[in-house]
Amino acid sequence: MSLSNEIVRAVRQRQSQGLSEDIRSKVILHIMDTIGISLAAYKGAPVALRAIQGISFGVEGGMGRVIGSARCLPPAYASFANTALAHALDYDDINDLARIHPTPVTLAAALAAADAGPSRGTDLITAVGLGNELLCRLGHAIKPCGTGADSKWFLSQLFGYLGAAITAGLILGLNDDELIHALGLAYMQAAGGKESGVGTGSQARAIYPAFSSMGGVQAALLAHAGITAPASCLDGKTGFFRNYLGENLTEEHHSVLLNTETWAFSHTSIKLFPSCRYSHPFIQSALELRKQFRLDEIKEIVIGINHTANMLCQPLEQRCRPTTIQDAKFSIPYMVAFSFIHGRVNLNNLTEESLKDPLILAFTDRIKIEQTQEDAPGIPLGDLKVIGTRGTKRKIKRIDSETSVNEVKQKFIECMQFGNVGDPERQWELLSDHLDYDIINKLPILDTKE
Known part of the structure; x- marks a missing residue:
């Protein structure tokens, strides 16, 4: 057979x-x-x-x-x-x-x-x-x-x-x-x-x-x-x-x-950050380490990678200064710098305008890459080491694959609000209670071009 x-x-x-x-x-x-x-x-x-x-x-x-x-x-x-x-x-x-x-x-x-x-x-x-x-x-x-x-x-x-x-x-x-x-x-x-x-x-x-x-x-x-x-x-x-x-x-x-x-x-x-999945554990480590340092205290950030993650870090100069939002989302160095500067990653702040943000671009100059992990099935660990004026701290974060119903609902509502769709709570209830092939007819029209 x-x-x-x-x-x-x-x-x-x-x-x-x-x-x-x-x-x-x-x-x-x-x-x-x-x-x-x-x-x-x-x-x-x-x-x-x-x-x-x-x-x-x-x-x-x-x-x-x-x-x-x-x-x-x-x-x-x-x-x-x-x-x-x-x-x-x-x-x-x-x-x-x-x-x-x-x-x-x-x-x-x-x-x-x-x-x-x-x-x-x-x-x-x-x-x-x-x-x-x-x-x-x-x-x-x-x-x-x-x-x-x-x-x-x-x-x-x-x-x-x-x-x-x-x-x-x-x-x-x-x-x-x-x-x-x-x-x-x-x-x-x-x-x-x-x-x-x-x-x-x-x-x-x-x-x-x-x-x-x-x-x-x-x-x-x-x-x-x-x-x-x-x-x-x-x-x-x-x-x-x-x-x-x-x-x-x-x-x-x-x-x-x-x-x-x-x-x-x-x-x-279900993703909670609008970027390449490989960047997510590094984003999570950055968000946690950010709470332990003032930005002006950080002298260097070392990203510990494996072969797969390295593809999202090289060539380093281009990854640190992406020219398209797609490149930014596919760049671990950029997303780490972005997370330290903004303290959150969402649709409202990860935009084309962020590609020119001088604070993010300057922060990427503090990033170094080291191979600390072997290749393995799944997503690499988010291995970040911050060297600061008051000491060094390291965070190794494993990505969590579970997403709760409430998290998904909140993400749905935020997406609808971002897209200027009215009454997202009502949209969630109407759609989730009865998903069928006519779902498109129940959705708001955002593009009237035929």
């Missing part, structure tokens, strides 16, 4: 078992979080709006609705638009062990597929939950450490094509053979080179998962139209894993990927 067959069988098994109450509640929280971020993007992420304009150039009308907009596009394009809105602020959910942002990809694919056809093969929460689980399982299976083949790819994008294809396919009511074809057609589009994140001076990393949701939806629609693809697309001689990661999955990889007893998605976190 091919790996595509096995994946589809595992997805069907989970579908027949249904989502537990805990997982269902968690999926709802992640959908709500994604909606709030997407609406905030209309004010805080003009790059997403420009990307939507670019991807829809020459396109008039369609069946796919866009969150917060009166605009309608062909379904695959609408999926791109909704993922771009959800990811552009770098505030979206992430599975630390998988190194994947799942919900921006699967929610967009689900909404687009629902708009594409009159019948819907499963409900919204189940579809997003199953798609998220596949994405997280793919990441858990290969145990990315930030070195070797996995370090070359944005895994949210590379694996996102497969997760989006399955999510959309389930909603379109594809049978097992058609889901296998959808995986093969997704493989034909797969991409996700990481240079747009490792390199500096660009905005492209703000939208990279959008390509995968668009491609996954297109793959499912092609399969729905009767286009076939080989079942060997994932594990054949020139298949997905051999091409992109150097070798096919081992039996150990298979056992993790195809496990249907536990939920990898249960370890997915």
